[in-house]
Amino acid sequence: MKTTATLNPAITPPPGGELLHASDRATVIWGDCRDPQIIASVPDWYGLLCTDPPYGVAYKSGRGAFTQIAGDDGSVDWPGVLAEWVGPEGTRMRGLADARHIYVFGYTPADLAGPLRLGATEDLLWDKISLGMGDLTIPWARQHEPITFGVHVKRMSDRAKGGGRLAARLRRGSILRYQRPNNGGGERHSNEKPVALMADLIESSTVRGDLVVDPCAGSGSTGVAAVLEGRRCFLVEIDRQHAELAVQRVRAAEKLAIQMEAS
Ligand SMILES: C[S@@+](CC[C@H](N)C(=O)[O-])C[C@H]1O[C@@H](n2cnc3c(N)ncnc32)[C@H](O)[C@@H]1O
Numbered sequence: 123m124k125t126t127a128t129l130n131p132a133i134t135p136p137p138g139g140e141l142l143h144a145s146d147r148a149t150v151i152w153g154d155c156r157d158p159q160i161i162a163s164v165p166d167w168y169g170l171l172c173t174d175p176p177y178g179v180a181y182k183s184g185r186g187a188f189t190q191i192a193g194d195d196g197s198v199d200w201p202g203v204l205a206e207w208v209g210p211e212g213t214r215m216r217g218l219a220d221a222r223h224i225y226v227f228g229y230t231p232a233d234l235a236g237p238l239r240l241g242a243t244e245d246l247l248w249d250k251i252s253l254g255m256g257d258l259t260i261p262w263a264r265q266h267e268p269i270t271f272g273v274h275v276k277r278m279s280d281r282a283k284g285g286g287r288l289a290a291r292l293r294r295g296s297i298l299r300y301q302r303p304n305n306g307g308g309e310r311h312s313n314e315k316p317v318a319l320m321a322d323l324i325e326s327s328t329v330r331g332d333l334v335v336d337p338c339a340g341s342g343s344t345g346v347a348a349v350l351e352g353r354r355c356f357l358v359e360i361d362r363q364h365a366e367l368a369v370q371r372v373r374a375a376e377k378l379a380i381q382m383e384a385s
Contacts, residue, residue: 139151143369143372147355148345149355168219169222170324171225172327201238205239209276220275225271226238244270249299303343320348340359344357350375
């Protein structure tokens, strides 16, 4: 895995990261998800990897208030980084539990099947309903993002068989229509994902109490959805401001989940 990324030293977290929030429902670390100390701290045999890493393409919108996100300059081998998070080849009991699922935004099964040891895969598509930003000099505006779904199968001999441990409870179409938050503007995160979309993915691939892991958490949408769905979350984010925002949002979700459980 490549370890170089263009990061502002002023926002570079310490080795091992800093624990910003820890409860029985959620862990939020300000840190670099390539840091082996952080990877080693993820509970083994967790239930779902659900993440939205930088897409590895230098991004300039020509519009808008957002700076380029960390790690988005193509210098990081993101499939290689995520391979460490599911547990690299040759490991059986580490990382994501065997036959459990992954969702990765912005990448295709062709990018991820090898490094993440995937059996069955599917291309999902998030239809953002409204137009995204992008290159303003061409007539087409991107309105969708790819999401790879895959079943992580630890043994090579089992991978060809494909199937996951959770039976499909409700088979669905692969196009997921959810309004883009803030229509690409707003104050939170340039790549914020809708909580309802994240909840849909999490609900489809986990059971209550499962641990959902997002190593590139941004403003914490995965964590918010996990907590609201009665799951637990483990989040890492390298940008301090985003990590603090994730903490605020996850704390609010925890309060709401407690209220919902009490009513
Ligand atoms: C596409 S955004 C995620 C947005 C998130 N899904 C949300 O709804 O807010 C990717 C995030 O990965 C973070 N990131 C980039 N490199 C990272 C690294 N090495 N470790 C942890 N986070 C990283 C970026 O700062 C950015 O916030």
